[in-house]
Amino acid sequence: MTINRRGFLKVLGVTGAALAVGRDLKAAPNSNTEIDFRGVLYDSARCKGCHGCEYDCADANGLPPPDPAKDLPLVRQTSETKRTVVNQYNTSKGKVFIKMQCMHCSQPACVAACLTQAMHKTKAGPVIWRSDKCMGCRYCMISCPFDIPKFEYHSPNPKIQKCDMCYERLKTGEMPACAANCPNEALLYGTRRQLISEARKRIVENPKLYVDYLYGEDEAGGTCWLYLSPVNFKELGMKTNLQKASYPALTKGFLYSVPTIFVLFPALLSGIYQATKNNTKNEEDKS
Amino acid sequence: MNPTYTSVTDHDGKSIWKFLLSELKPKGKIFTPFNIISVPIIILGLVLIVIRFWKGIGAITNLTQEVPWGLWIGFDVVTGVAFAGGAYVVTFMVYILNMKKYHSIVRVTVLNGFLAYVFYAGALLLDLGRPWNVINPIIGNNFGVNSVLFLVAWHFLLYMVAQLIEFSPAIAEWLGARRIHKILSGMTIAAVIFGITLSTLHQSGLGALYLMAKEKIHPLWYSEFIPIMFFVSSVFAGLSMVIFEGSITHKVFSSQISDKDHRAGNKIIPGLSKICAGTMFAYFFLQLLVFIHEKHWDLLNTPMGYWYLLEMFGFVLLPMILFYYSYRRNNILMIRVAAILTMLGVILNRLNVTVIGFRWDAAIHYVPSWMEVVVTLTVIFTEIWIFRWVINRMPVLRDSPSWASSDNR
Numbered sequence: 155m156t157i158n159r160r161g162f163l164k165v166l167g168v169t170g171a172a173l174a175v176g177r178d179l180k181a182a183p184n185s186n187t188e189i190d191f192r193g194v195l196y197d198s199a200r201c202k203g204c205h206g207c208e209y210d211c212a213d214a215n216g217l218p219p220p221d222p223a224k225d226l227p228l229v230r231q232t233s234e235t236k237r238t239v240v241n242q243y244n245t246s247k248g249k250v251f252i253k254m255q256c257m258h259c260s261q262p263a264c265v266a267a268c269l270t271q272a273m274h275k276t277k278a279g280p281v282i283w284r285s286d287k288c289m290g291c292r293y294c295m296i297s298c299p300f301d302i303p304k305f306e307y308h309s310p311n312p313k314i315q316k317c318d319m320c321y322e323r324l325k326t327g328e329m330p331a332c333a334a335n336c337p338n339e340a341l342l343y344g345t346r347r348q349l350i351s352e353a354r355k356r357i358v359e360n361p362k363l364y365v366d367y368l369y370g371e372d373e374a375g376g377t378c379w380l381y382l383s384p385v386n387f388k389e390l391g392m393k394t395n396l397q398k399a400s401y402p403a404l405t406k407g408f409l410y411s412v413p414t415i416f417v418l419f420p421a422l423l424s425g426i427y428q429a430t431k432n433n434t435k436n437e438e439d440k441s
Numbered sequence: 442m443n444p445t446y447t448s449v450t451d452h453d454g455k456s457i458w459k460f461l462l463s464e465l466k467p468k469g470k471i472f473t474p475f476n477i478i479s480v481p482i483i484i485l486g487l488v489l490i491v492i493r494f495w496k497g498i499g500a501i502t503n504l505t506q507e508v509p510w511g512l513w514i515g516f517d518v519v520t521g522v523a524f525a526g527g528a529y530v531v532t533f534m535v536y537i538l539n540m541k542k543y544h545s546i547v548r549v550t551v552l553n554g555f556l557a558y559v560f561y562a563g564a565l566l567l568d569l570g571r572p573w574n575v576i577n578p579i580i581g582n583n584f585g586v587n588s589v590l591f592l593v594a595w596h597f598l599l600y601m602v603a604q605l606i607e608f609s610p611a612i613a614e615w616l617g618a619r620r621i622h623k624i625l626s627g628m629t630i631a632a633v634i635f636g637i638t639l640s641t642l643h644q645s646g647l648g649a650l651y652l653m654a655k656e657k658i659h660p661l662w663y664s665e666f667i668p669i670m671f672f673v674s675s676v677f678a679g680l681s682m683v684i685f686e687g688s689i690t691h692k693v694f695s696s697q698i699s700d701k702d703h704r705a706g707n708k709i710i711p712g713l714s715k716i717c718a719g720t721m722f723a724y725f726f727l728q729l730l731v732f733i734h735e736k737h738w739d740l741l742n743t744p745m746g747y748w749y750l751l752e753m754f755g756f757v758l759l760p761m762i763l764f765y766y767s768y769r770r771n772n773i774l775m776i777r778v779a780a781i782l783t784m785l786g787v788i789l790n791r792l793n794v795t796v797i798g799f800r801w802d803a804a805i806h807y808v809p810s811w812m813e814v815v816v817t818l819t820v821i822f823t824e825i826w827i828f829r830w831v832i833n834r835m836p837v838l839r840d841s842p843s844w845a846s847s848d849n850r
């Protein structure tokens with residue numbers, strides 16, 4: 155018995171230490187808010203709804219060409235074959251277009267959810283998906299507040315499809331395909347700080363054109379894609395009920411309780427075991 | 442004692458392969474109602490599983506981009522693991538609290554729990570889009586330690602090992618391996634302590650999985666207390682399963698159970714009933730506190746609100762009262778009714794969080810396809826087959842051989 159208990163405690167100590175240390179190390183450089191990520195500012199007041207970015211995106215990522223004319227009257231969603239869509243809304247200020255794609259959160263829920271580190275927040279800003287690590291559990295889809303990761307349900311070797319801000323292009327110094335080719339300059343690529351000050355400038359210079367709100371500045375703890383709009387974002391089908399704090403913060407309390415329970419429970423249970431070991435009398439009145 | 446069993450003990454590792462081969466043969470009747478129903482379903486399920494790996498998950502499921510986890514996760518894994526919670530509760534009572542009265546149900550409960558975990562983790566593999574990468578979070582090249590799912594996956598794995606250790610003396614008795622039996626029995630307490638700790642964490646962890654889906658789950662079911670709710674409800678979910686499973690095994694495998702254990706069984710059930718009533722009261726109170734704290738009074742007068750009230754009053758409060766009442770009256774039949782009601786309530790609760798209330802506002806609702814249901818049944822039936830195979834061979838329900846009793850506590 156003693157040998158076993160010793161062996162058990164040894165295992166427990168190592169596991170506990172590994173868990174505690176692992177979490178600490180991971181928590182330390184989690185100051186993503188201090189890094190100046192790259193992102194894109196989308197100005198829906200400038201977007202003319204040409205859908206050119208959809209074609210550029212499909213081209214750049216080897217996806218089938220979109221056919222927006224066919225399903226235009228509907229509000230479309232991004233899908234496993236469309237990493238971005240531009241939708242048209244009839245709003246209080248007339249026709250307004252809005253482009254949807256991954257928001258590239260500063261502290262992404264999908265990355266925190268991923269147990270294989272397949273979803274990865276790069277230092278540059280894009281959130282990318284790595285096929286060699288992913289096991290297809292789709293927990294990223296459960297966790298993403300914007301419902302962005304899409305799964306190829308009809309493939310025996312399915313991939314997660316989502317905008318990766320053209321990470322491969324960024325590495326060679328190019329811009330994301332959509333931002334590089336927008337004929338109306340509705341998409342501006344830059345560092346998040348630059349984009350925020352540019353957006354503020356546009357709002358101040360043209361207060362009648364824009365609502366005084368920069369979508370993405372605080373949503374889900376801040377995102378790398380930022381949105382300017384002439385109308386309330388609710389009218390454009392954007393999720394306006396999201397929390398301002400980051401989504402991974404929601405699981406922090408639970409994850410922090412793990413090392414505590416891992417150390418205290420065995421101690422407590424061993425204690426009770428020792429205390430009741432020689433109890434044979436009270437089994438009758440325990441019922 | 443069973444005559445075939447005594448002959449087995451004489452082997453003591455000599456012609457072990459011959460013995461194992463002979464044990465693989467079926468025992469008992471082949472054309473039982475259960476076999477006639479389960480075999481065609483299992484065959485159909487296996488065909489569907491082949492199609493799933495050949496054409497993709499979408500070929501046999503109705504999963505959508507908004508609802509990526511359906512019946513296979515919400516029922517097989519999340520609900521199944523809650524029902525398997527009986528193992529940690531009973532081992533806690535018997536080994537830690539030294540409540541010897543419950544000793545006769547430890548083995549069958551642990552076996553049930555172990556098989557549940559093996560099969561539900563197996564069902565999880567069917568749901569993985571890229572199952573060949575499942576080793577990534579295990580072998581250490583890709584540790585996503587910030588993920589609740591990482592924690593749950595590891596705990597599943599470790600807990601299966603702990604349960605196997607807890608059950609292993611029965612295997613040693615079956616094989617007649619006396620020395621190994623002594624070693625394995627000595628490891629029980631450590632495995633139990635480790636197992637209870639792991640269970641606490643992953644029962645609640647299954648709830649914590651859904652914490653980031655804050656806006657996607659109906660507000661009546663989402664709160665930051667989901668992990669605690671899942672943990673507390675796993676106590677009575679597991680014990681109700683023990684009562685339910687016990688009432689079936691005592692009938693089906695009646696010949697294996699000694700008179701002493703039969704009599705003990707009638708004392709065990711009221712005891713479990715009382716514990717169920719107590720934990721359900723705590724659970725109901727917790728739910729009430731959370732409800733008042735979240736201030737969702739306006740949501741009660743909606744279809745989802747009625748559904749919530751049905752779950753809380755019809756499947757928590759009612760079985761709780763039944764449990765308490767029939768414990769006082771010592772009414773075994775009523776306790777079984779309460780156990781079934783409780784199990785329905787747990788299924789309802791888990792599905793409400795994971796499937797029914799998940800994206801309740803989505804344009805396209807997810808309803809599982811018949812093929813998903815068949816695969817789920819295949820998993821359950823196969824588990825029962827293995828369970829029966831083990832019960833018929835190892836000393837799970839029947840008494841251990843006399844040589845083993847000095848090792849067993």
